[in-house]
Amino acid sequence: MLIASVAFCRVVSVCSDAPKVTVAPRDQHVADNGIVSFFCKASGNPAPDVHWRKDGRRVSTARTRYSTVNMPHGNVLRVEPVRAARDHDNSVECVADNGVGEPATAAATLSVYPEGQGALRLSVCLSLRRPRVEPSCTC
Numbered sequence: 001m002l003i004a005s006v007a008f009c010r011v012v013s014v015c016s017d018a019p020k021v022t023v024a025p026r027d028q029h030v031a032d033n034g035i036v037s038f039f040c041k042a043s044g045n046p047a048p049d050v051h052w053r054k055d056g057r058r059v060s061t062a063r064t065r066y067s068t069v070n071m072p073h074g075n076v077l078r079v080e081p082v083r084a085a086r087d088h089d090n091s092v093e094c095v096a097d098n099g100v101g102e103p104a105t106a107a108a109t110l111s112v113y114p115e116g117q118g119a120l121r122l123s124v125c126l127s128l129r130r131p132r133v134e135p136s137c138t139c
Helices: none
Strands: 015-025 027-029 037-047 049-054 067-072 074-079 090-097 106-114 120-125 130-137
Touching: 015 090, 015 106, 027 037, 037 049, 037 090, 037 106, 049 067, 049 074, 074 090
Parallel strands: 027 106
Antiparallel strands: 015 037, 037 074, 049 090, 067 074, 090 106, 120 130
16 A cells, blocks of 8 residues: 655745844933933844843843833833933943844933033013013023
């Protein structure tokens, strides 16, 4: 008795794409004791994991000043409160990694100014003709 066996194979093509940062975090200027948020979005196949580094080290959300929120294809880093002594002129880096190729990165700088300074203020200038409001900057 002869038994014939026929096997059917289905070939599935899966394309893998290295991660790419599609929305990079922006430089931020914030007052000491303020709140700041950085946003990063990335693409790739498979979808990349997005996390943050500060001073070259992965940001730990175990510290109460830092929190992250995962979003579709991205992540938000929130720092509250911002501390001038620790955060001024620091770079935060968004890292997108999906295991294909090298991780994609994008950086932003956090500048911290003392409370009450750096904000645009309005000054009322009185003249004999008419009062006027002029913007002045205390940067």
